[in-house]
Amino acid sequence: MRSIRWGIFGTGPVAEKFALALKSLPGASVELVSSRTESKAVAFAEGHRVPIARTGYALGPADPVDIVYIATPPSEHVAHALAAIAAGKGVLIEKPFAPTQADTAHIIEAARAAGVFCMEAMWTRFLPAVAKVRRLLADGAIGEVRSLWASFALSQRVEPATSLFSKASGGGALAHRGVYPASLALNLLGPAQLGGAAARIGETGVDEEVSATLIHAGGAVSHIYAGLRSQADNTLVILGDHGRLAFQGPIYRPTGVVITRSPPRGRQQFRNSLIARLKETSAAQVTLAHLASLLARPRVYPAPYLGNGYGHEAEAVMEAVRTGEIESSSMPHTDTLATAELLDHIRGNWRTTGPFEEG
Numbered sequence: 563m564r565s566i567r568w569g570i571f572g573t574g575p576v577a578e579k580f581a582l583a584l585k586s587l588p589g590a591s592v593e594l595v596s597s598r599t600e601s602k603a604v605a606f607a608e609g610h611r612v613p614i615a616r617t618g619y620a621l622g623p624a625d626p627v628d629i630v631y632i633a634t635p636p637s638e639h640v641a642h643a644l645a646a647i648a649a650g651k652g653v654l655i656e657k658p659f660a661p662t663q664a665d666t667a668h669i670i671e672a673a674r675a676a677g678v679f680c681m682e683a684m685w686t687r688f689l690p691a692v693a694k695v696r697r698l699l700a701d702g703a704i705g706e707v708r709s710l711w712a713s714f715a716l717s718q719r720v721e722p723a724t725s726l727f728s729k730a731s732g733g734g735a736l737a738h739r740g741v742y743p744a745s746l747a748l749n750l751l752g753p754a755q756l757g758g759a760a761a762r763i764g765e766t767g768v769d770e771e772v773s774a775t776l777i778h779a780g781g782a783v784s785h786i787y788a789g790l791r792s793q794a795d796n797t798l799v800i801l802g803d804h805g806r807l808a809f810q811g812p813i814y815r816p817t818g819v820v821i822t823r824s825p826p827r828g829r830q831q832f833r834n835s836l837i838a839r840l841k842e843t844s845a846a847q848v849t850l851a852h853l854a855s856l857l858a859r860p861r862v863y864p865a866p867y868l869g870n871g872y873g874h875e876a877e878a879v880m881e882a883v884r885t886g887e888i889e890s891s892s893m894p895h896t897d898t899l900a901t902a903e904l905l906d907h908i909r910g911n912w913r914t915t916g917p918f919e920e921g
Contacts, residue, residue, distance in 0.1 A: 566880040567626050569594040569651065571619050571642050572633035573606040576656060580631055581610045583872035590880060593626045621649035629654060629679060629883055635725040636661060636732030643669045643680075652679030652888075654879055657745075658737040658905065659898050666902040670895045679883050681890045682898040684745055685875040690865035691809060691816035695750065695800070698807060698863070703821055705804030707782050710751055712743030712798040714813050715789030720765065726790055727766045734768035736761070736905060740788030742813055744908075745901045746798060747776055747784040753900065754778040756907045763916035764791070770916070774908050810862060815871050818864040 566589060570577050573595065584590040594614040597603035607615035614625075619634070619642045621627065629652035632642050636658050643653045643660075653673065659682040660666040673680030686692060699707060715735070718726065725731040726738055748754060757775035764770035770791045776784040787794060796812040804825050810818035867874060882890055889895055 563589045564884050565589045565591060566883055567591055567593045567628045569596070569621070569625070569627035569630040569646070570606075570612075570633065571596050571630055571646075572656075573597045573602045574633060577606070577631070577633040579870050580633065580872050580876070581606075581612075583869055583876055585610075586869050587873055587877055587880070590876065619645055621646055621651060623650050625649065625651075627651050629879065631683070632656060633683075635728075636737055637730060639732075640665045640669060644672055647672045647676050647678055647680070650676065650678060652883055654679075654681050654683050654875075656683045657741045658732065659902060661732050661737075663899065663902040663906045666899055670899070674888065677888060679879070679888050680895070681879060681882075681893050682901075683875065684741075684893055684898075685872055686742065686746070686814060686816075687749065687893050688874040688878055689816060689867050689871060690874070691811070691818055691867070692746070694819050694863055694865045695807065695809075698819060698821065699750065699800070703805070704800065704802030704807050704823070705825075707751060707780075707800060707802050709782055709801040710747050710784040710798070711786075711801070712746060712784070712813060713787040713789075713794035714739040714742045714796050715771070715787060715792045715794035716796070717789075717791055717793045720791070722766045727764070727768055729767040733766070734770075734772075735788040735790045736769050736772045736908060738788075739790070740772050740774075740786060740908070741901065741905065743784075743786040743788065743798065744774075744776075744904055745897070746813070747778075747786060748900050748904065749897060750800065751778045751782045751784060752780050754784065754904070756904065756911060757783070759908045759912035761912040761914045763914050765917055769909075769912075769914075772908065772912065774912070776904070810864075815867070817866050818862055820860050820862050822860045 592612045595606050595612045596616045596619050600617045603615040630646040632655045634642055639660050646653050726733050754776035757777045759774040761769040762771040771789045773787050797809050798813050799808045805823035808820045809816035810820050
């Protein structure tokens with residue numbers, strides 16, 4: 563098995579998690595780390611036994627790297643990705659992939675022209691729970707899909723120097739958290755148009771709360787919410803005409819899927835569903851209370867992830883690089899472009915409130 567040599571741009575918490583995940587994967591090694599400051603690069607290299615610690619983000623063709631994981635602030639993604647691509651290296655770029663859809667397309671076109679691998683690091687796309695959701699929906703587990711509800715919001719102190727709250731660094735709730743539910747909604751329910759959006763702009767000029775409604779081509783409606791200063795349930799729920807499906811665990815790291823079946827109201831449908839459930843139940847278990855709860859009984863499908871979860875994505879990327887692919891079939895460029903375009907539309911059409919009114 564060919565070993566895949568990684569370079570890492572950035573030394574923040576996400577880069578730390580990714581480096582830890584790589585340690586558990588056969589055939590993976592981190593050969594180079596780059597940071598804006600020498601002390602951070604050296605500390606990261608020492609902590610993870612990385613041979614090369616570098617200040618700045620320049621790469622050359624001779625550098626011992628096959629692919630670069632880019633975990634710098636979103637505002638730097640374009641420059642850093644293009645630098646790696648120009649050196650003939652593949653790129654795995656943390657979400658948000660780039661500040662705009664135009665920037666996203668620019669990176670992808672450069673990677674295609676150079677013939678190198680390029681992918682958005684939407685690591686949740688590769689988790690077992692998400693794969694389980696796809697299979698259950700394809701099997702009609704909740705009937706016709708009607709709606710999706712998803713949120714990702716954590717209450718944080720306002721720290722203007724951090725990328726979350728810095729407009730210059732590409733901060734904001736939509737970019738850092740809304741990208742999760744937006745990407746999942748498009749992936750699971752298909753293409754969508756923006757129905758409407760609202761945002762609360764904070765003191766530093768970034769969107770601190772965002773809500774958007776999507777109308778999918780198949781007729782389903784999605785509602786997504788992201789926040790920097792509020793606490794949501796951080797889950798994903800999909801509603802169908804025969805029940806509901808939800809993540810077990812948070813949207814950014816689900817550990818399973820929970821389905822509650824509930825057929826459309828109607829005497830015959832109720833009878834058929836009840837008979838089906840009774841067939842799964844022994845006679846000794848049947849009571850009036852049990853009969854009443856049969857149709858609403860949740861069923862849990864465990865789908866645990868390995869390690870801290872990042873390894874599933876990294877393993878898929880390494881296999882693609884080994885086979886000479888320049889695009890992932892699980893996270894294709896079209897999906898990344900569609901999400902970037904949707905985020906652009908939300909920003910361009912939201913109604914805002916807050917000290918920095920935008921219209």
